[in-house]
Amino acid sequence: MSCNDPIKNENARGIDVSRWQGDIDWTRVAAAGITHAIAKMTEGGDCTDPKFVTNFQGMQANGLKAGVYHYFRALSSTPCEQLTNIKGRLAEVAFNAKRDILVIDVETNRNEGASPDQMADALFQLVTLIRVSLLEGAYPHIYASPSIWSNRLAWRKYDFSECPLWIAHWEVAQPTVPETWSAKGKSWEWWQHSSKGQVDGIHGPVDLDWVKS
Template sequence: MSCEGPITDENARGIDVSRWQGNIDWARVAGAGVTHAIVKMTEGGDYTDPKFVENFQGMKANGLKAGVYHYFRALSSTPCEQLANIKARLAEVGFKVGQDILAIDVETNRNEAATADQMADALFQLVTLVRVSLLEGAYPHIYASPSVWSNSVAWRKYDFSECPLWIAHWDAAQPTVPQTWSKQGKSWQWWQHSSKGRVEGIQGAVDLDWVKP
């Protein structure tokens, strides 16, 4: 593992990856002390990360706690189209509800034309569909940076606080928890604290995360 970022014995070490990390040696990743990983699965209504199945199977085969993430698109695909994409891909890998993590990645990149209201409306619809149709009532994680969530999503319109928070806040001693969660007395579950980590088994930079037990 990299020495970047805060050092703590309380939290588990995680990474999140996509096709940009290329071929990953998951046995070496596990041997380096990484115990959790989230892999990119889908985006919008019709895209699948080409490394998704390989990465998900690799991490599971090497004992890592598994997660997948879907990159949310507010306008180019309807929530129902995105649900169908997610559902089809999960079926390919035997995703285990209650054991494996499903996260929705909320960013402004490729959502530039969406208003804050449109972001919130479509996201709430997708969260509800995923919770009811796929996760047996459980809530998906939400990934966002403090600035994107506070400034680009009309978060006051809905209660997103039931969604476990995966906060993206790099180079900080502690991450800023948006009011959606902090006002409810909640904090982060995953914290992506660096985008420039180095881990055995992965060539080049990789996102590093702390994961609460």
């Protein structure tokens, strides 16, 4: 490699979207070099993203590797209620458990009243329900930031390391992998590295991700 050669990033380019991105031109997104995308689907036991079906179908129609995410609520709804919500939305699209990924988004916003134990207990129940009922024994991905995962959730109570990691760590050269995974010799599969991306076909900022291919 010479000084004139471009630096190569071996990771694929991904984005994650929700209703906040408005109407997306997925043909232009694909032409811009984005190969992976995840759409918000559900939240808690009764909330759904109004753009989910359109976004998921747009991803698939334009050849992107598609995924869905569910925003986890520890207290406002039970894991069973959240599973029912997820199932209802997945029934509206051509989701394939062997091809498409399903992510549980773990954040503290709207979970402020939950203790670390309550966060871990409810999350483990939801992971188990999704694995058994929807993913034919496979584990859902987990999305979290290093600080929230390490400090706001009693992660030592259960083995979450089988869940592929989608790490949210912005403006760093390399993300911090929480001990849940690093102690088992595992790393991230998706890395959300920016919340301020610009992609053709999307008006305004969008989350950018690197995806290990």
